[in-house]
Amino acid sequence: MIELKSAEEIDRMAATGQFVGELLAELREVAAVGVNLMDLEHHARRRIRERGAESCYWDYSPSFGRGPFRNVLCLSVNDAVLHGLPHPYVLRDGDLLSIDMALGIDGWVADSALSVVVGTPAPDDLKLIEATEVALEAGIDAARVGSQLGDVSAAIGEVARRYGYQVNNEFGGHGIGRTMHEAPHVPNSGRPGRGMRLRPGLTIAIEPWLCRGTDKIRFDGDGWTIRSADGSRAAHSEHTVAITEAGPRVLTRRPGHDTRPGNRSGQSAASA
Template structure:
């Protein structure tokens, strides 16, 4: 069911957006050569505890997950792009890591992701991240009352295709509110003018993610981490936004 939020409810969602944004900034700053993915998850745990927030991930067990996630942060490294389960791995020079974090504050959820390069960047990795970030900006710009979900999808896909990337539409953006994942689904490619009409009060996560040379995914033995089928690297960015009568409000702006 698609729910629309009142202006007062959107204001109540702002603290969750700020907390998620601040936490991702701290995690991105902490991601350095030699840092263990488990340490990044532990930092996210500590920030949740200090804020009195609640994790959206630790007990999360959708149909595609092998078991409850059990961590509070997704850490996807190099050829991993989504749902990366933190494990005993120390980041190396040149690693591309995507950090995806969602939390609930006072009963309202925000969800966001960022991709960073640890140490010396590869040109192709910086280009991939740049494409994801520009696609996110384009998707947000299309998230206006009177448009449709397809306008967001088409804007994201156009940026990807212009840079030579193919797009997987199995996983994408989604509704956000009292829970992390709700309707509507927001694919990262589509046809303008199609899909659910955007109305003031709709709160969604927009999350472009692309792989360098494929659009096919495989699942790790851990039952969660999604990797490129050909070993090429991936990047993922995301913001939670609210549709208004005017410009969209980016609740997780960093």
Template sequence: MIELLSPTEIARGAETGALVADILQAAKARASVGTNLLELDALARDMMLAAGAESCYVDYEPSFGEGPFGYYICTSVNDAVLHGKPHDYALHDGDLLTLDLAISLQGIVADAAISFFVGTPKQEGLDLIDATERALAAGIEAARPGGRIGDIASAIGTILQGAGYPVNLEFGGHGVGSTMHQDPHIPNWGKAGRGWKLRPGILLAIEPWAMLDTAELVTDADGWTLRSATGCLTAHTEHTVAITEDGPRILTSAH
């Protein structure tokens, strides 16, 4: 089922999205050499609870995870790209960190992710992050009423593949609304003109992610953290976007 939100609900979603963006930017500012991932999780917890929001992750227990996630934010480092479980790890100079956050506020969910370097960057990682950001922008531009999910997927995949990165189709974007994961699934590669038709009121989490030299994932012993099979660097960028009569509206932009 695809949920269609009213203008009032989308307005509430914009408030959720603003909080997601604020927490991600606060966590990015806190992340420096020596910062523990558990500190970032505590920061996310404190900010969302202070705002009256609820975590979409703490009790999340899907078929692809091992038990409830148990934390408030995903922290993926270097070769980890998705569902990185916070743990007792102090960030090193040159770590590529991805933060992924989904929360619910006033009954509407927003979901976003950012990737960045802690300390000294590596050019190959900067190029990878740039490709996911450009792919996200292209996917958002394609998210227009009357279009198709395939238009978004094609726009994303064209950028990622054009930059030379393999594309994994196991995990991608998704619908959001009153819950975190809804139809439609948005793969990061596909054919334009195919799939669900986009209508005003649909809320989408569009999330290009890529790995330098592989499309294969492996799962950590924690049952959650997904890493590149070759140990290469990874990056992940995401926004929650509302489909409106006037086109896509990004709800999770940093201010």
């Protein structure tokens, strides 16, 4: 069942989204060469607790996971792209880090992700991150009243292919609102003019993720971390978006965030 949200309910989701965006921006600045992934995890735990928010990841137990997820962040490094399990790994020069987070405040949820290079960025990594960000913006722009879900998916996939990447549709975006995962599923590739028609009040997480050399994935032994099957690097970008009569409303924008092509937004401040 798909629940359409009222303007007031979208505003409440936006309050959650603002905090998610602010915290992701903080974590991006904290991520640097020599920082342990668990430092990022504990920074997020502290800030979530201070805000009175709740992690949607803690105790999350989907069919593909191995036991409940007992962290508040997904931290995926280099060839890992989704659901990376935080562990005592110290970030190295040139690592590509994806940070994904979903939180609830007063019963309303927002979900967002970014990828960043710590230390010295390789041009191929910046191109990969840029592709996910441009694809995300294309998907957002297509998320308009009267359009169809396939228009969003097609816009994402077109950008990915233009950059030279293949698309995996096993995992993608999703409805969101009172819980982290609601209907509908939002694939990262599709055909325009297909699928459900977008109506005011629909809230979705749009999240293109790409691997440099393949569209095939594999799971780590931890049952959570998803990696590119060929070991190539991967990146992930995500925003929570509300469909409104005035156009798509991004609820998780980060302070100072700019995803225009060529701005090298995937490079951390510590490496600039």
